[in-house]
Amino acid sequence: MSLSELLLDGVTSENKPYQASLSQMLAAIRRHLKMDVAFISEFSGGKRVFRQVDPQTPDNPVQPGAGDPLEESFCQRVVDGRLPELIPDAWLNPVAAALPPTHALPVGAHLSVPIQMQDGSIYGTFCCFNHGADNTLDQRDLSMMRVFADVAGELIERERRQTRRREEITSRLQAALHDDGLSVVYQPIYDLVQHKVVGFEALSRFIAVPERSPDVWFSEANEIGLGGELEARAVRMGLQGLTDLPADIYVSVNMSPEHILEGTIDQLFQGKSLHRVMLEITEHAVVEHYDELVRKIRPYRERGLKVAVDDAGAGYSSFRHILHLMPDRIKLDMSLTRNIDTDMSRRALAAAFSRFSEETGSAIVAEGVETAAEMHALQSLGVTRIQGFYIGRPLALPAAVQLCSGSADNGMGKLH
Template identity: 70%
Template sequence: MAFSDLLLQSVGESEIQGRESLPQLLNAIRQHLQMDVAFVSEFVRGRRVFRTVDPPGPDNPVQPGASDPLEESYCQRVVDGRLPELMCDAKQNPVAAALPVTHALPVGAHLSVPILLADGSYYGTFCCFSYSPDQSLDARDLNMMRVFADVAARLIDKEREVSLRQKTLEGKILAALESDSLSMVYQPIYDLEQAKVVGFEALSRFSPDPYRPPDAWFCDAKEVGLGSELEARAIRLGLRAMEHLPDDIYMSVNISPEYILDGVLEEIFQDQTLHRVMLEITEHAVVDHYDELARLIRPFRHRGLKIAVDDAGAGYASFRHILNLAPDRIKLDISLTRNIDTDSSRRALAAAFSKFAEETGTAIVAEGVETESEIKTLRRLGVTKVQGYYIGRPMPLSQAAQICCH
């Protein structure tokens, strides 16, 4: 492995680390060469813009975001060959000596290496300088600068790639929010004792090609900071269906707890009648602030909102949700209900949930039910509400309304 690869690996190549790594690179090379200032510049429409500098602080004559004309800089002259990449004493070079900045700073020793991106374009330069001359600098120091500049180029390429991905994702999510590409389907929830459909879960579907699962859309929205907007829109669309369903049918909608903590419930439920609404907490991650989460939900529960914890049995977080939120419903995950008729471990865990529900006055809904044998097993365990392909696949509203009438 080349030294530049090792260096890149050591500072990190992820999109989060990339921005933090350029200052690390600059500080490392500046300290190694015992120079006063190091910076990465970008060439933008005839100007040199300082993007990252070391050391940080007001005493540095080079500040991030500052710029000057390229033709007044060393950087342009290094790129086009009018100045060498290494000068032990800039005042001894006639081209550098003619530039006002050489005397104003002053510039003593100077190293500058072009940053060449993967597409062959020049981004800018990777530079170090000291206020005093330094005759000890040599070709080895320059080669080290080139290695660091190569690593900087790869970090910048990565950051640009991430930025492009972010913009692309943001555009797709905004388009979904502003168009009809997001729609809802409804999966029935069946009560075995009443022998009827008692509710529906509203599930998102996205129409743009190529097809991507709904979870991928919500993950993308979260990545670009639009997660709460997309989930809120899905909830609003889902709740509209209640106008077309009988009054004894409830609607279950999904939300991540982090968006509840962001305060979106007030906006979503501002003018909504809630006695037929079930809010499913869907996040698999552990919540750090259950007291705050419960506080924000409480006013809506007083207005009739019911709370369900989704995917129970799928991970540790769901148990924490159940214990801390005192839900009205616990939804057993498909991984627990599938093959429950033939798997004693699954039956034992479902039985434990059923006993917990009995002790706490909570109802159980088993998701992912696909066979009559699974239903019979669940009923023996005391689970009387089921959801899954055996009962009905997700369907358009017109079909959901028709089911309720039979």
């Protein structure tokens, strides 16, 4: 590993923001070289603009965001070769001595290294200077400056990529958040004892090319801070189905603990009738504050909201959700129900969930059921509610309403 790679790993190992990492680098190189000022400049619109500066004190003649004409700067002349990168005494160099900053700041010793992007373009320079001369500076110091400039270039490149990614994600999400890029379909949940559909899970579908799965959309929205807004819109759209579906049918919607704690649940459920709403708690990440999550949900449960833990059996977090939230429903993940008729380990784990539900009063819903054999295996374990392609694929709301009325069985005749 090169020195620049080691340094890059060091300044980013704690997930520092790139601005903080650049600031840390400037302070380190300035102290190491015993210089008065260090800065990173960007060449923009014929100016040299100071993006990062150390020290960040009011008496520093170089301030972040300030700029001056590029042609009057040391930086431009270093980049085009009119000045060397290392100048122990600017007053002894005729070109440097004639520049306004030499007198105004003043500048004595000066080191400046171009910051080059991956496409070969010059971003700006990585610089240090003293007000007085310093004849102890040598090529080893210049080599260190070059290493720091390489790392700064990589950090700036990363930030540019992240900015472009944020812009691309934001652009994609605009249609889903404000236009017609998001739709909702309803997947039936079937009760094997009552022999009827008892509810639907509202599932998000996104209209975009290239096609992405819903979990990617929500993950990207969370990445740029729009996860709560997207989740809220999906829930609102899903609950609209309650108006048309029969009064004995519930609708299940998904929400992550993070956004429940942020208050999204209050935006959605305040003043609403909730006795036909099932809230599925999603997310595989560990929740740190279950007591707060329970407190946040409690008033809505008291008004009739039912709570389900999604993806049970898919990971450790779902077990924690179950133990802390005491849900009304436990939804077995499709990774557990898939091939359960032939896999003894899956049967044993599903049986454990079934026994747990008996002890706690929760009910089990098995997701991802695709064959009759899987359905019968689950039924033999005491699981009475199932969901999956064997029961029915997700439907547009009018088709879901027809299914409940009996005018379309969507293949459910095979269950009777």
